[in-house]
Amino acid sequence: xxxxxxxxxxxxxxxxxxxxxxxxxxxxxxxxxxxxxxxxxxxxxxxxxxxxxxxxxxxxxxxxxxxxxxxxxxxxxxxxxxxxxxxxxxxxxxxxxxxxxxxxxxx
Amino acid sequence: xxxxxxxxxxxxxxxxxxxxxxxxxxxxxxxxxxxxxxxxxxxxxxxxxxxxxxxxxxxxxxxxxxxxxxxxxxxxxxxxxxxxxxxxxxxxxxxxxxxxxxxxxxxxxxxxxxxxxxxxxxxxxxxxxxxxxxxxxxxxxxxxxxxxxxxxxxxxxxxxxxxxxxxxxxxxxxxxxxxxxxxxxxxxxxxxxxxxxxxxxxxxxxxxxxxxxxxxxxxxxxxxxxxxxxxxxxxxxxxxxxxxxxxxxxxxxxxxxxxxxxxxxxxxxxxxxxxxxxxxxxxxxxxxxxxxxxxxxxxxxxxxxxxxxxxxxxxxxxxxxxxxxxxxxxxxxxxxxxxxxxxxxxxxxxxxxxxxxxxxxxxxxxxxxxxxxxxxxxxxxxxxxxxxxxxxxx
Ligand SMILES: Cc1cc2nc3c(=O)[nH]c(=O)nc-3n(C[C@H](O)[C@H](O)[C@H](O)COP(=O)(O)OP(=O)(O)OC[C@H]3O[C@@H](n4cnc5c(N)ncnc54)[C@H](O)[C@@H]3O)c2cc1C
Ligand code: FES
Numbered sequence: 067x068x069x070x071x072x073x074x075x076x077x078x079x080x081x082x083x084x085x086x087x088x089x090x091x092x093x094x095x096x097x098x099x100x101x102x103x104x105x106x107x108x109x110x111x112x113x114x115x116x117x118x119x120x121x122x123x124x125x126x127x128x129x130x131x132x133x134x135x136x137x138x139x140x141x142x143x144x145x146x147x148x149x150x151x152x153x154x155x156x157x158x159x160x161x162x163x164x165x166x167x168x169x170x171x172x173x
Numbered sequence: 174x175x176x177x178x179x180x181x182x183x184x185x186x187x188x189x190x191x192x193x194x195x196x197x198x199x200x201x202x203x204x205x206x207x208x209x210x211x212x213x214x215x216x217x218x219x220x221x222x223x224x225x226x227x228x229x230x231x232x233x234x235x236x237x238x239x240x241x242x243x244x245x246x247x248x249x250x251x252x253x254x255x256x257x258x259x260x261x262x263x264x265x266x267x268x269x270x271x272x273x274x275x276x277x278x279x280x281x282x283x284x285x286x287x288x289x290x291x292x293x294x295x296x297x298x299x300x301x302x303x304x305x306x307x308x309x310x311x312x313x314x315x316x317x318x319x320x321x322x323x324x325x326x327x328x329x330x331x332x333x334x335x336x337x338x339x340x341x342x343x344x345x346x347x348x349x350x351x352x353x354x355x356x357x358x359x360x361x362x363x364x365x366x367x368x369x370x371x372x373x374x375x376x377x378x379x380x381x382x383x384x385x386x387x388x389x390x391x392x393x394x395x396x397x398x399x400x401x402x403x404x405x406x407x408x409x410x411x412x413x414x415x416x417x418x419x420x421x422x423x424x425x426x427x428x429x430x431x432x433x434x435x436x437x438x439x440x441x442x443x444x445x446x447x448x449x450x451x452x453x454x455x456x457x458x459x460x461x462x463x464x465x466x467x468x469x470x471x472x473x474x475x476x477x478x479x480x481x482x483x484x485x486x487x488x489x490x491x492x493x494x495x496x497x498x499x500x501x502x503x504x505x506x507x508x509x510x511x512x513x514x515x516x517x518x519x520x521x522x523x524x525x526x527x528x529x530x531x532x533x534x535x536x537x538x539x540x541x542x543x544x545x546x547x548x549x550x551x552x553x554x555x556x557x558x559x560x561x562x563x564x565x566x567x
Contacts, residue, residue: 085233092234098242105474107217107235108224111502111511112474113556133509133552140556 068157068164072099072117075170084157090166091115091153101168108153110134114172115152116141120165124148127155143169177277178203180488181266183256183427184282185209187218187474188456190237191481192280192488193248199489205248206274208266210255211305214238219474221309222337223504226316227344232306259431264451278451278488281428281439282481285421285457285472290329294391299399300415303334312338315414319347324413326350327402329388331358333503335418336375340505343378350410351375352386352402362512364522364535367547371505378506391415421472423458436460438470443494445484453487455480461495469515473501498562500555511555514545514562526551534558 067083072094074080084093094102094115103114110133119127127150130138134154138145152166180196182189185207193205209215216235224230243250258267259279266274287302289295301312319326319342326342328335331353342349357368358375375382387405394400402410423438434440434448438460445453456477460468479495486493503510508531519537526533534554537545546558 087231088234096236096239096242098238098245105478106502107220107474108230109219109502109504109509110552111504111509133550136552137556139553140560 068159068162070157070161071163071165073165073167074100075168086158088157089153090117090155090157093157094152099168101172102152103172104153110137110151110154113137113141113151116143116169116172117150117152118146118148118167118169119150119155121148123164126160130154142171142173176203177488179276180205180278180280181274181276182207182280182282183266184284184456184458185211185215185250185252186282186284186456186477187215188477188481189280189282190215191478192282192455192484194246195482195485196488197246197248199485201489207248207250208254208256209250209252211307212253213306214240214243214250214252216306221306222303222334223341226309226313226338226341235306256427259427261431261449276451278453280484280488281452281454281458282456283424283427283458285423287417288420288422290388290417290419292388292390294393294399297391297393297399298397299413300391300417302417303338304421312414312416316342316345316347319413320345322413325411326414326416327352327410327412328416328418330418330420331382332418332420333359335416336371336505337503338416338418339375339380340378343380348381350381350383352383352388354386356384362516363547364516364519364537366522366524367535370528374506374508421457423460423470425458428454436468440468441480443483443496444487444492445480445495446487453484455484471499473499475500498559500559509550509552511548511552512545513555513558514543516545519544525554
């Protein structure tokens with residue numbers, strides 16, 4: 067279990083324990099965090115799991131693959147340098163305490 | 174009816190959960206009961222034929238919400254609770270366990286069931302279809318046996334689910350034959366060039382693909398286990414597992430028995446309203462009447478989500494038509510197909526990008542009108558096509 071904090075669009079922070087090997091998307095939807103839809107179930111097909119990873123730590127994550135980058139281009143909320151698709155980021159212990167900000171819309 | 178006190182939703186799948194959460198999102202404060210016939214709560218089905226079957230993720234990772242998360246939203250989930258009848262007059266839903274629930278508004282989100290083939294041997298052990306987690310677990314188990322004992326499997330039906338399962342089986346090095354009755358794969362949805370492209374893809378990965386296939390029977394051993402597929406031309410294909418992926422039927426039995434209008438699904442309007450003012454329906458169980466007067470049957474996550482939102486709005490007495498362009502995806506090997514729009518009626522196709530590069534899109538037109546775009550590993554084209562089709566549709 068690794069502790070992740072999701073900050074919902076209106077500022078509410080939700081801290082949950084996510085099992086290792088789960089994605090940031092799975093950790094959020096299972097816990098009912100507002101602002102991540104994850105409609106495709108993690109197939110990198112819907113872009114409804116867009117999130118902004120803590121800028122200071124974005125470099126610690128494995129970089130996005132091309133299809134993730136392509137999907138991010140047209141996500142509903144603006145893309146930033148720290149944008150990721152939450153379903154493509156697998157949680158592991160080195161990510162403890164990571165803060166993930168959610169956009170105000172996913173569609 | 175602006176504020177019902179009690180909403181009952183039958184079917185705890187993608188559409189049912191969406192309806193429940195959309196109701197809360199709209200400020201509905203009454204009771205919501207979500208009835209599910211399965212033992213577990215709502216989960217994502219698409220990975221069942223993809224990453225889950227490939228062993229890349231665990232079953233728990235498919236869950237859409239934890240029980241806690243549902244409770245916090247005041248959604249009462251009842252699993253293992255099958256609805257068996259609706260009393261329209263008394264506004265009651267009867268349950269298999271003998272109980273009954275009264276409703277002010279009822280939402281049917283009962284999904285669909287795999288169609289089976291009516292041929293000898295259809296009940297043999299090891300002839301399986303894929304819809305639920307339980308189905309997927311049975312298939313995974315038998316696939317493991319096939320891999321261990323070096324036995325081949327046969328997939329009947331070259332549609333999305335069949336082809337995804339075939340691709341996953343090839344990852345496990347199981348010998349796979351895909352039998353497709355039509356002259357091309359995914360004939361109803363893909364442009365002809367793409368059917369051919371997919372046929373080559375599967376053959377390249379070692380799938381024995383038979384088009385125009387005619388099946389006579391499933392051969393059954395003395396132990397009741399399937400052991401092969403008998404073709405009309407006399408060929409016998411040995412098989413330790415047969416997957417039947419020949420489409421689904423809407424689960425509209427409850428609605429039919431209650432006298433609601435049904436036609437290959439529960440007939441709804443663009444706002445998810447049925448022919449009864451207190452009953453709404455969403456997802457795979459529906460057939461939506463379009464402005465052109467035809468019935469549209471969609472089986473996709475997007476359709477379940479959008480109709481779920483429409484149903485919630487309709488329960489609250491508001492109109493929220495489902496008007497967005499349909500979209501769908503499929504993962505096979507390392508190829509992602511994304512479809513935007515509906516290609517029915519296309520008479521002209523245009524390819525953008527290089528098929529040989531493995532990233533390209535096929536545009537379907539009827540005359541000058543863009544109907545749909547199929548994108549292969551080409552997410553940007555897909556998302557732009559969706560925007561374009563949404564824009565043209567409104
Ligand atoms: C293997 C597989 C792969 C797929 N891949 C894709 C894909 O890549 N992309 C895509 O867009 N779509 C895909 N789909 C389709 C998608 O999963 C469905 O369109 C979607 O789940 C429909 O949601 P639904 O809520 O209408 O039905 P379901 O999710 O099927 O939910 C219906 C629920 O109602 C329950 N139920 C039925 N009758 C009763 C009753 N009388 N009482 C209580 N409960 C009842 C059922 O048990 C079921 O749990 C796939 C489906 C499968 C099976
Ligand atoms: S869940 Fe669909 S892209 Fe991440």
